[in-house]
Amino acid sequence: MNDDASNTRDDPLVRIDGLRVAFGETTVLDGINATIEPGTFVGLVGPNGAGKTTLLRTLNGTQAPEAGTVDVAGERIPALDSKAASRLVATVPQDTAVAFEFDVRQVVEMGRNPHRSRFSGWSDADEAAVERALDRTDTEQFVDRSVSTLSGGERQRVVLARALAQETPLLLLDEPTASLDINHQVRTLELVRDLVRQGKTAVAAIHDLNLAAHYCDELLLLAGGEIRAQGSPESILTETALQEAFDANAVVSQHPVTGSVYVTALPDETAERAQGQETSRSRPERVHVVGGGGTAARHLYVLDAAGYDVSVGALNEGDTDTEAARSLALDVETVEPFAGVDPESCAAVERRIDAADCVVVADVEIGTGNLPNLRAATAADEVVLVEDRPFEERNYVGPAATEVYESLRERARVVESSDVLSAVTDAVDGSSVTDADNAAGGSLSRRPAQPGPEEPDS
Amino acid sequence: MGVLAAVVVVSAGVGPVSIAPATVAKILASADPSPLTYDAARTSRVIVLDVRLPRIVLAALVGFALATAGVVMQGFFRNPMADPSIVGVSSGAAVGAVATIVLPIAFPLGLELQGAAFTSAVITAFGVYLIATRDGHTPTATLLLAGVAVQTFLGAIISLLLLHSGQSLRRVVYWLMGHLGGTTWTEVRVIAVVVPPLFVLLLAYARDLNVLLLGEEDARTLGIEVERTKRLLLAASSIVTAAAVAVTGVIGFVGLIVPHAMRLVVGPDHRVLLPASALAGASFLVATDTLARSGPTEIPVGIVTAALGAPFFLYLLRSQEVTQL
Structure with a gap:
């Protein structure tokens, strides 16, 4: 033997x-x-x-x-x-x-x-x-x-x-x-x-x-x-x-954390949009994501896969989310490792938020360094707020941050991580219904919130 | 083993002439007939050795056989409700026996009724197997259903024969109920030749039977030749059952409840379960037969086993999580 x-x-x-x-x-x-x-x-x-x-x-x-x-x-x-x-x-x-x-x-x-x-x-x-x-x-x-x-x-x-x-x-x-x-x-x-x-x-x-x-x-x-x-x-x-x-619409990319090949199956509707947008839209909708410490990587990659024009920031160089954004070739605003968001970056973030159809705030921990990001988000038209943990648990600033967060929360769509894509779709559709030129987006049926793409490990 | 010995000794003492267990033990221990015994002892001796012992030994062998076949069938079908007659062995034997009693057929042999019962039992089991087999595969579910259908069909034949049985009706009914009366050493010898060797064979396959319990697909990946093993187990347990049923008629429940009860006691490992059940089956049938013949009139032992076995079975069902099997 x-x-x-x-x-x-x-x-x-x-x-x-x-x-x-x-x-x-x-x-x-x-x-x-x-x-x-x-x-x-x-x-x-x-x-x-x-x-x-x-x-x-x-x-x-x-x-x-x-x-x-x-x-x-x-x-x-x-x-x-x-x-x-x-x-x-x-x-x-x-x-x-x-x-x-x-x-x-x-x-x-x-x-x-x-x-x-x-x-x-x-x-x-x-x-x-x-x-x-x-x-x-x-x-x-x-x-x-x-x-x-x-x-x-x-x-x-x-x-x-x-x-x-x-x-x-x-x-x-x-x-x-x-x-x-x-x-x-x-x-x-x-x-x-x-x-x-x-x-x-x-x-x-x-x-x-x-x-x-x-x-x-x-x-x-x-x-x-x-x-x-x-x-x-x-x-x-x-x-x-x-x-x-x-016979599935899937997007293949590199997993932002493990580095392995990563497959996401997209719901047909999103996939149709992803494929059809170049011809039927004047431009893809813009989404800006506020994140950090890996809280945004998944959203970046789902939103990018769904065809949105995604920007993210401000993030520290070397952050997991920065890596993810780079690997997806997204527009990312960065500051030095461990540094706070300086006025210059803050202005850059504000410009992007101004241009965005929707801002996604990830379930990120807020300190004095990245508080400007949160503050900038309050200027957005549509906000999707991801809340997996209560804000108190990730607030390292104090009442000042709570105040900003609450003002954001009042008019945001508050969702869990898994529902980000559908919330963004809804938010963007909602804003484009008022925009008569954007008929293609407006004609899409509004789905009730449904689970996003397949979970990585389900 | 000890239980069986005790039951045998007590049983041999019970009857119209009651003999103390100590005396029985002495008689059994000195099997060689010694010339210096006095009358009373000689009478006891004849009663024990020539009248009661053949019947007791037969009861033990039949109980042993039925419980053995029951264990194998339950494991084989992976179904705790399976019993030795599941593939039609008992019905087959009944048809043979009833036909011999009712129809004017004379066999040249001495044990024509038993011979006919045995032959028709084995033919029935083989027939059911052939019906359920396709392309060399015998799905157990098909086998089970074929067995049930054939049993129903044979039941109809038995009923028809009963209608035409006339004067022999009583004898037929008596046989169908299962009995151990009028046993001689001849019947004991016949079954003693058949049952123990097959038991040894089945015991040699105890490990295979364990692995088969994991499911046929798994068993195949663990080195079991599934179809061949199934054929062998089916054949051996059918012959064992046929031998028992041919001699005593249909004695129900022994093959169903004894393996069940023993599985609760010793667990599902067939290397232990098989011998334990066989001995328990032997003890159980000797005990119930003793009960059957100790009343004012003797009743067929099949009635006693069913009357005692069913409530005991229900008790087990309620007190243990047998459903988990």
């Missing part, structure tokens, strides 16, 4: 050649060719029904191909019996619910089944593998608990431990983050990434493109039963590719 592994070190671990899978009349996968190098974390992305699960099932041998070959570590998977196949490939299924009240240790020990003959006892190697798996997944704390009493995230770690106990070179995960909260999504994927760094090879079907982009070394875009592209996340997640594969 170890010899095999060293012999195949330089060869791809997985080689799929001319694979075709059909259920009766329906062809699910056709003409699939792919290779996966050892020690990579491959994300399988694509729309629902693209065949992601089927491809995983072909890799672990539960689905027999109609044509073509699937080799793992030089072995032809469909030709292997179930035991031999499950010594090469371990699978974490999407549904981790376990019927009957097995305790955690019993479930993890089942991962040793492929290594045991019918009458062989429990060996030291089995015990060691189980201990390692429990330790690796941080599940030893509940070894004696019944699996049915665990939360979804804990249960998934147990099933992952079971897969690790199989000690296979290849690990498959089917939608490992689908039913987990954001904390467990990140935890699971980080664990898998660590395992890959330690020598495992993992293939995971992942719905969330941004998680996939952030954690995977390579993505495999599957659509309509075929592989559209394979390569680094940056090379796969392009707006054209997503439009073709998902």
